Amino acid sequence: MSSMEIHQEQSSGSAKIGSNRPLNKTLHVVIVGAGLGGLACAIACRRAKQPCDVTVVERVPEMIAIGSGIHIPPNACRVMQHFGLVEQLKSAGGYVVQDFTLRRYKDGNIIVEKPLGERVKREYGADWIAIHRGDYQNVLLDAAQRKGARIMTDTEVVDIEQGVDESEGRQIVVLKDGRRIDADVVIGADGLWSSMREFVLGRPMPPVETGDLAYRGTFTRDQLKSFHDPRIDGLIEKSNVQVWLGPSRHAVFYPLRNKTEFNLVLLVADDLPEGVRTAQGSLEEMGKCFDGWDPTLTRIISCLNSALKWKLLHFKELDKWTKGPVALLGDASHPTLPYQGQGAAMAVEDGAILGVLLTRLQERNLSLSPKARNGQLTSLLQLYERLRKQRTEINVSGAVLTREFYHLHDGDAQQERDSELSKLPAAKWQGPSKWNWGDAAYQKSLLGFDVLADAENRFDEWARKDPSIVLRSTL
Template sequence: MAAALALARAEVPSFVLEQASQFGEIGAGIQLGPNVFRMFDRLGVREHIDKDAVQVEKLIMKDSLSAETITEVPLIGAFAERFGNPYAVSHRADVHGALLQACEESPLVTLAHSQRVESFEDVGDGVLAETEAGQTFRGSAMIGADGLWSHVRSHLFGDGAPRVSGHVAYRAVLPFKEFPEDLRWNAATLWAGPRNHLVHYPLRRRELFNIVAVFHDDAYVEGWNESGDRDALMHRFDGVGPLPMSILERVESWRMWVLCDREPTDVWSKGRVTLLGDAAHPMLQYFAQGACMAVEDAVCLADMVVASCGDYTSAFRAYEKERYLRTGRVQLMARFLGDIYHAEGVARELRNQALRQRTPQQSHDGLAWLYGGP
């Protein structure tokens, strides 16, 4: 929907085909870096996003065995001044709702649910798409924003299934009052452990706490909303300290998904068909930038369509050329951060030693390429 909205702001009409029976969002928390707030401004949804988002005061990384604070990145003051926008966390449904409402209010966006694309064809002067519901749609071009297991990508490139990372994520939310009182920080906190980590932060005006627990596991299942095995999770976190364990013990029901990505590539398009977001550059969640990159994609793509004066083939080539190095860097950095978060033994000690010495200025400098762009 971000792409449809970006195109609408450029006076380009679009038709959004949603395979689900209704427009909605699966998941709970999402982290929003300063880079995506610039995109929200471009899309005209900033005010709506700000209503429900929580502007956290810092990023905290702690050792889950010792409870030592490894490093902190302050997000108030110098950070916001440098990057021109806050760092916030929000419920995915709230962000999705802001985009959906803006699309519904635009006469240039047509939304259709229960329309899974079964096949499509570039016919030279346009694209024909046929859905499982038996309908045929024709457009000047097509954007595949159908996620990690993209059917559009498979049809375009046939490059197989995503790379399975060997990590799984479990998510849950707790009411604010049920979250351990001594851990109710206004921060995005990560507890780094051997072959696991735990993340928590407040949501919805501090009414909820989002919790994500990640650990090494060979499980594989497609989808984002499978039921999680609580006993398996508790076994994988056996040995962590009492503070992170006090969070895990309070959660009775988890949803899980397998973490996957792909190797970065500089080709996302063929003719009048292109990819966006996870369909183009799926990434592990460790940089908390997957959704942010997709929204950046949407705004960039619309800019290129306008600049090309309706030549969609050249617009899509320009779009991928503009985006692939930035998204590829995030993909690779996310993999690296997974190794850092899950370090054990000597690697854990070296990680703690190195990050403990970082100043706030050094942390901000290290993030400037990301939060200062695109």
Template sequence: MDPDKVLIAGGGIGGLAAALALAQKGIPSLVLEKASKLGEIGAGIQLGPNAFHCFDRLGVGESARGMAVYIDSLRLMDAIADGEITHIDLGDKFRARFGNPYAVVHRGDLHGVLLKACQDHSLIDLRTQAQVDGYDQDGKGVAARLGTGETVRGRALIGADGLWSLVRRQVVGDIPPRVSGHTTYRSVIPLEQMPEDLRWNAATLWAGPKCHIVHYPLSGWKVFNLVVTYHNHAPEPVAGKPVPVEEVRKGFTHVCERAQNIIRHGKDWHMWVLCDRDPIDQWVDGRVALLGDAAHPMMQYMAQGACMAMEDAVCLADSLSSYESLETGLTAYKDRRVQRTARVQLMSRAMGDHVYHPDGPRAALRNTLMNAKSQDQWLDTLDWLYGGNGLD
């Protein structure tokens, strides 16, 4: 094994982005993925302008733009009163302000673009059935211990192995993730089955008491992505469990008929109980560093999980190429990222409480405050997230 390679635990969006970012700086890497096949589960994800900044830095800008659906607005609906609370126009003014568009993509399509770019790059090796269980290190490198009993050596190890990261367990030694009690159900609806009066070119959120519904078009308008979430105080993590539509509908009997009708059209529902962690600044242990959900797992409510992982990847490569000392480079990477990702983690929780799920007077206050904002004020509100490139 080439000891000059950076080892990357995890072949998801964050891990592949890290490999591509390093390759852009001339740094070779080996991606170690525990699954037998490289791929992504799930359906749609939203990509803000900061994601497109990253695509360009990763060398996949053209491919990424080609697979995206460019929506016209972010639309917030009242799931009880059945009316629009507010919207954010994503047209020319938004793009001019932030330098890139807002789009939605199928998670598998995005992963596929990153995977092909990795497969085509001579500085990137990919290996499956290679779970990283832990590591040992000295002043010259890192030895990743695999589940097979094998040891793989490299110059550094990046833990991009997700919410349940085994690399993080050794770096941080912390407790399991926080179970939010929010249960998300996902489905994909063929275009012709989506109610005709809701076929909006928008990322639409129906906000209701202890629940919300999100839908938007995907895959060249062939399907609609449907994600519904119910704050049902679920006590334990669950990931990808199939459930009948009757179970999904239980959490939405109190919302308006039009919102309920969306759920009736869903098929092949799967559920996840959402988890996150409190922000930390302990991302680095010598030649080992964390990235993406391994470093800062967050709730879905700001649609920034994949975007933050890709920003991490670009900043990691920038930092490693800027310092002679690898350890110094990893620390600089962490210092550049901790506050920004902590802000997104905490604001994602707050969005769930104060925008997505409030009821009574709290919901009325939300509606009043959000409806009062002009489009220019919305752009100002989003400037901290999209205004820079997120990589400085």
């Protein structure tokens, strides 16, 4: 069975999965959504010496490797190191990005080239990897299954009920087909259009439009070689991220799958009607967005065979991420513009931290009293929210600032930006910058902060401050 073929657990009627199970020393964690953050949470919960019981519920009928390129920056790669998955990611086609190149839109001239590679590993403690999203998900899926997580596909959650009577203190996950799953903890990892978010907030909160949309696609090395263009030939041999900056738009290009495929993302002003999330555009319309740009880029754009538009959405912050022993992670709680390569990375951090906190609690004196256990878990998930909320809000606002930085029109501000960036190599990337992309302190905080070590320390502080929560009697 391939890693993307998953046994689909079936039952009929109103059967309960995990029902009539007395409280014991093992937490049952139900994760709604098998994306990158949800799978990271499953792995983290299962890799401890005393693993949690984990069920991942995914509504798609089959897990298929789809998508395009994605970054695993050092903060997410550090989590992958913790999981022992870095070599598997590289074997699946992931590679260490060597440089991050910013170019002028008109002629492709380099504004500045930031070295990644060994510098990033030395300064931040982990690699910067690029990979196909489907290959990334595949590696995490394999790891979750190997560790013993149950994966249920074609399974949609329609409600969460608080347990009463014999299920007191439990969370009852209600499925569309009538089945019910008893859980101690429920994690909403169901993405931008999360139904779990509505449960936690008690009201709908759809994401809001950002004013940008994206065209995305991949194509083959052979397509690019067919141009017989020395500049394109030079680009495809580099393990670099290439970004063309221009007025109100930019383009991102980098290799995938051992340089047999290449990823292209075009970010432009949103012209879709309000409320329309995706629409098929024309190749001609897409190409015109980059009229007058570097001819090398426009040749690369001509390789795309689809012009599907994806509206970019986000929101600033939620009032809360938790409701009792129910919590949100990733895009369900903090969607962001993709301009720092941190959307999936923050979701992976969320999942790994939840795993650390839940397994640490399980190692302590986890209460066998339903009411007491409910209180322990409620307090623990509030700690998770405190750990994550400020960091993810900084990332969301940082991505908005990066958008401004990328999309400057020609003029004084653009010239100031380019001049400042051109001086950063002389400072060995250790100095301040008006723009977060070049600011050493900002980058260190974003890429070099060890969220797992911090979670371990904060758990200990939490336990010491209120030992009654963690060390209460199990009677």
